[in-house]
Amino acid sequence: MASKTVAKDIITLRGSAAIVCEFFGYAANSILYNRGVYPEESFAKVKKYGLPLLLTQDEGVKSFIANLNAQLSEWLEAGKLQRVVLVIMSKATGEVLERWNFSIETDGEVVEKGVSREKSDKEIMREIQAIMRQIASSITYLPCLDEPCVFDVLAYTDKDVAVPFTWIESDPKLIANPQMVKLHSFDTKIHKVDTLVSYKNDEWDEQ
Amino acid sequence: MDAGSAHSSSNMTRCPLQEQFLQRRNSRENLDRFIPNRSAMDFDYAHYMLTEGRKGKENPAVSSPSREAYQKLLAETLNMNRTRILAFKNKPPTPIELIPHELASAQPAKPTKPRRYIPQTSERTLDAPDLVDDYYLNLLDWGSSNKLSIALGNTVYLWNASDSSTSELVTIDEENGPVTSVSWAPDGRHIAVGLNNSEVQLWDSSDNRLLRTLRGGHRSRVGSLAWNNHILTTGGMDGQIVNNDVRVRSHIVETYRGHTQEVCGLKWSASGQQLASGGNDNVLHIWDKSMASSNSPTQWLHRLEEHTAAVKALAWCPFQGNLLASGGGGGDRTIKFWNTHTGACLNSLDTGSQVCALLWNKNERELLSSHGFTHNQLTLWKYPSMVKMAELTGHTSRVLFMAQSPDGCTVASAAGDETLRFWNVFGVPEVAKPAPKANPEPFAHLNRIR
Numbered sequence: 001m002a003s004k005t006v007a008k009d010i011i012t013l014r015g016s017a018a019i020v021c022e023f024f025g026y027a028a029n030s031i032l033y034n035r036g037v038y039p040e041e042s043f044a045k046v047k048k049y050g051l052p053l054l055l056t057q058d059e060g061v062k063s064f065i066a067n068l069n070a071q072l073s074e075w076l077e078a079g080k081l082q083r084v085v086l087v088i089m090s091k092a093t094g095e096v097l098e099r100w101n102f103s104i105e106t107d108g109e110v111v112e113k114g115v116s117r118e119k120s121d122k123e124i125m126r127e128i129q130a131i132m133r134q135i136a137s138s139i140t141y142l143p144c145l146d147e148p149c150v151f152d153v154l155a156y157t158d159k160d161v162a163v164p165f166t167w168i169e170s171d172p173k174l175i176a177n178p179q180m181v182k183l184h185s186f187d188t189k190i191h192k193v194d195t196l197v198s199y200k201n202d203e204w205d206e207q
Numbered sequence: 208m209d210a211g212s213a214h215s216s217s218n219m220t221r222c223p224l225q226e227q228f229l230q231r232r233n234s235r236e237n238l239d240r241f242i243p244n245r246s247a248m249d250f251d252y253a254h255y256m257l258t259e260g261r262k263g264k265e266n267p268a269v270s271s272p273s274r275e276a277y278q279k280l281l282a283e284t285l286n287m288n289r290t291r292i293l294a295f296k297n298k299p300p301t302p303i304e305l306i307p308h309e310l311a312s313a314q315p316a317k318p319t320k321p322r323r324y325i326p327q328t329s330e331r332t333l334d335a336p337d338l339v340d341d342y343y344l345n346l347l348d349w350g351s352s353n354k355l356s357i358a359l360g361n362t363v364y365l366w367n368a369s370d371s372s373t374s375e376l377v378t379i380d381e382e383n384g385p386v387t388s389v390s391w392a393p394d395g396r397h398i399a400v401g402l403n404n405s406e407v408q409l410w411d412s413s414d415n416r417l418l419r420t421l422r423g424g425h426r427s428r429v430g431s432l433a434w435n436n437h438i439l440t441t442g443g444m445d446g447q448i449v450n451n452d453v454r455v456r457s458h459i460v461e462t463y464r465g466h467t468q469e470v471c472g473l474k475w476s477a478s479g480q481q482l483a484s485g486g487n488d489n490v491l492h493i494w495d496k497s498m499a500s501s502n503s504p505t506q507w508l509h510r511l512e513e514h515t516a517a518v519k520a521l522a523w524c525p526f527q528g529n530l531l532a533s534g535g536g537g538g539d540r541t542i543k544f545w546n547t548h549t550g551a552c553l554n555s556l557d558t559g560s561q562v563c564a565l566l567w568n569k570n571e572r573e574l575l576s577s578h579g580f581t582h583n584q585l586t587l588w589k590y591p592s593m594v595k596m597a598e599l600t601g602h603t604s605r606v607l608f609m610a611q612s613p614d615g616c617t618v619a620s621a622a623g624d625e626t627l628r629f630w631n632v633f634g635v636p637e638v639a640k641p642a643p644k645a646n647p648e649p650f651a652h653l654n655r656i657r
Contacts, residue, residue, distance in 0.1 A: 061299055061300060067297075091302075150298070156291070156292055161291060163293060169292060
């Protein structure tokens with residue numbers, strides 16, 4: 001009994017990377033659904049983090065996120081990933097309308113020395129749940145995306161990372177004069193993920 | 208900081224209730240305080256604003272190639288060197304639009320149809336000296352040839368809206384004048400001129416030639432005219448309404464009796480089936496062609512006595528055949544809507560001032576009314592809500608007459624202040640829509656097989 005509890009609360013670099021990766025997958029799906037980037041019908045409901053969440057059934061999007069996650073987890077385990085940004089752009093003009101910014105702080109000691117940390121799954125799950133709820137409720141304040149949109153994912157890595165074959169260097173795709181809203185963060189004790197959404201200022205408010 | 212507190216809490220023993228409460232509070236974020244969080248700040252943007260964004264503005268003149276290179280180097284060593292921004296070569300699939308793009312973009316565009324700009328001032332003002340300030344006359348008409356006719360005193364002038372040229376059609380002798388009504392025939396060439404001496408003259412505007420004079424229909428001035436193909440209907444101060452067939456020698460083919468005082472409003476419906484007439488006796492009559500008889504005066508279809516003042520302003524709705532709008536004079540001030548088949552009053556609205564003229568917008572469901580005291584304005588109403596859309600002011604006396612250009616967009620108004628004003632109130636003409644395919648139900652043609 002005691003050993004089981006201990007085993008549950010210990011978190012390794014690998015396990016932490018898996019949690020963060022999984023979180024990205026669900027967060028990306030949730031953003032794509034809630035922001036209407038892909039049609040509602042292409043999503044299916046699943047239960048995760050104690051919440052009903054929606055996952056894309058579109059094979060193209062599915063494999064994109066799967067490939068992304070595979071690479072992200074490699075970088076996370078190496079402690080080389082600083083940030084992941086999901087960018088929503090206008091399909092017609094390519095103008096960046098929203099940036100979902102996930103900053104990652106990695107505990108350097110864990111990466112270097114291979115030690116593990118302690119934090120219960122439940123607690124992490126609760127933190128992630130709060131973020132997921134915030135993503136779902138973000139539609140109440142984010143400006144309407146009333147034109148067809150596309151998305152892209154940017155990964156900010158350490159400079160010493162060799163660029164994988166399937167990746168290219170990109171510009172940061174910034175929004176000029178954005179509005180920013182900070183969402184909750186979660187911490188696995190190894191990776192701390194801060195979420196922030198910045199979006200194009202709605203000109204209507206100014207007038 | 209957050210991490211530190213979480214550390215200590217997880218090391219604590221967990222049994223007492225209080226402790227657990229504390230622990231939970233610590234592990235959550237304290238959202239009512241602003242705690243700067245470097246990792247959550249958008250440093251990309253901050254950096255951009257500090258360097259790139261201001262660079263161009265501050266000293267555009269100093270930017271030389273060497274300086275740019277230096278700045279680039281500086282940026283790289285300071286910041287950009289630390290990260291590398293990567294993206295997949297293969298982009299995610301673009302969303303498939305279930306609805307074709309043109310439709311999708313047209314769909315939201317429909318409800319948010321850009322609001323038409325309605326100029327509040329007149330586009331053009333012309334002098335109209337000697338315009339008789341008499342509510343019961345009809346001295347302005349805009350023909351299908353895009354010519355405007357206006358009677359000023361004893362003279363009828365033609366103003367060509369295409370080239371803004373003015374010409375005089377006729378000046379009536381002092382003892383027969385003044386002119387009390389003008390009306391273009393549907394062909395836009397012939398024009399009927401009603402006179403104070405009870406005669407009606409027919410003119411050919413192409414060569415300013417008097418074609419014939421209609422006599423014997425009335426005993427006093429002819430203040431209202433309405434064309435229905437070759438039938439010219441005249442309304443007189445004697446309360447008589449006469450149908451004149453302008454092609455035949457004995458032109459009086461029909462008389463309508465019902466008004467006891469001057470007939471000042473006279474309009475045929477677009478189908479030519481019904482005639483609306485309004486008089487100084489506060490009565491509005493609807494006459495139906497099917498009830499006409501040549502040997503005895505025709506009986507009215509409906510006698511509508513809801514107005515409490517003279518009924519001059521009449522307008523048949525262009526998009527609903529049996530809908531008529533009528534406006535009452537100074538003592539009434541209402542616009543009323545009628546179903547002319549049943550005679551039912553559909554709506555009545557107090558406008559607050561004398562209604563002199565009414566015009567429907569041919570492109571939108573809107574009605575324009577012109578008024579007298581106190582504002583002498585033109586009011587644009589949304590139909591059927593009757594929400595006031597615009598008030599056009601400029602006239603300094605009651606706006607007696609209105610006429611609509613053949614394309615339906617421009618309205619001319621003549622007022623007691625002796626000016627003729629043009630308003631672009633009804634917008635630009637819509638691009639002609641392709642006619643809907645005439646192929647409704649599969650068995651529609653069976654109706655014809657009898």
